[in-house]
Amino acid sequence: MIINHPLLGPRDSEEFVYLGAADLINRPSNWEHDASAEDFYQYQYIRENVAGDHRELWYHEQGDQSWLVVTRNTLSHEIINVELAQDVSRGIGRGK
Amino acid sequence: MSDYELVVESALDGAEHEFEGVTVSEVVGKSLVMVALPRSKFTEIESSMTKSCGLSLPGMERSTQSKDSSITLWRLQKNQVLAYFSYEGNDAEVNIANRLNAPAYYTDQSDTWAMIRVNGPRSRDVLERICPIDLSKNVFSVGNVSRTIMEHIGTIIYRDDDDSYVLLTMRSFGVSMLHAIEVSAKNVL
Numbered sequence: 001m002i003i004n005h006p007l008l009g010p011r012d013s014e015e016f017v018y019l020g021a022a023d024l025i026n027r028p029s030n031w032e033h034d035a036s037a038e039d040f041y042q043y044q045y046i047r048e049n050v051a052g053d054h055r056e057l058w059y060h061e062q063g064d065q066s067w068l069v070v071t072r073n074t075l076s077h078e079i080i081n082v083e084l085a086q087d088v089s090r091g092i093g094r095g096k
Numbered sequence: 097m098s099d100y101e102l103v104v105e106s107a108l109d110g111a112e113h114e115f116e117g118v119t120v121s122e123v124v125g126k127s128l129v130m131v132a133l134p135r136s137k138f139t140e141i142e143s144s145m146t147k148s149c150g151l152s153l154p155g156m157e158r159s160t161q162s163k164d165s166s167i168t169l170w171r172l173q174k175n176q177v178l179a180y181f182s183y184e185g186n187d188a189e190v191n192i193a194n195r196l197n198a199p200a201y202y203t204d205q206s207d208t209w210a211m212i213r214v215n216g217p218r219s220r221d222v223l224e225r226i227c228p229i230d231l232s233k234n235v236f237s238v239g240n241v242s243r244t245i246m247e248h249i250g251t252i253i254y255r256d257d258d259d260s261y262v263l264l265t266m267r268s269f270g271v272s273m274l275h276a277i278e279v280s281a282k283n284v285l
Binding site for chain 2: 007008010011012014015062063064065066
């Protein structure tokens with residue numbers, strides 16, 4: 001499987017480590033509120049089991065050590081889109 | 097003061113092997129220092145380096161050279177460069193910090209890497225069996241540098257001339273990497 005890195009071009013997936021769904025970027029920020037237990041439960045454990053396009057986090061460990069958000073079709077393994085996780089995170093108004 | 101002195105030993109004991117069309121040899125006489133670039137100081141660092149040695153910050157997976165060609169910078173990550181330069185002393189970190197004269201953070205990595213040069217007209221034939229990166233002449237051009245894996249171990253590859261590649265791997269893996277390159281050479285040539 002080839003991942004088309006936004007900065008480095010096409011690289012073998014062997015260089016990467018897979019983490020899981022890209023939802024992990026959305027860490028709840030209300031940790032001091034009573035409702036946060038439920039939010040963190042959702043954040044930590046509840047995942048969609050998608051049969052189709054799935055956004056997920058990959059880490060370029062044997063490369064430039066960047067985190068990527070890869071959109072992959074779980075049925076065909078086709079990779080539809082690759083973005084820097086940093087850009088995705090900033091795009092939704094999160095910090096650095 | 098101690099009454100003994102540590103003597104530098106190269107990782108591969110100066111190994112050099114000739115094959116038909118390819119020479120595999122250890123790179124000696126070079127030092128390697130990581131230069132970490134704090135995000136807020138990119139511009140300041142670049143202008144200091146330009147002033148002191150005529151160096152600019154390279155783009156991702158590219159390299160730049162100082163005016164006298166003695167220092168090469170490799171950009172393998174956004175927030176750091178590796179300085180690859182001719183120097184044999186024990187204080188490479190101080191030496192490069194003084195030469196660049198830029199407000200970055202320096203870490204000497206010279207002795208932690210084994211450096212192997214593969215050169216000759218058939219070098220690409222030997223490397224393509226162990227390197228997952230496209231080494232075609234026009235894709236991986238002179239001055240390109242990449243960090244990837246070879247033999248399942250993190251390896252840096254740098255093209256410093258038309259038919260010349262420098263491979264860096266962790267020192268403890270150096271002998272095995274040399275072996276892997278030689279096996280590839282024997283299989284191909």
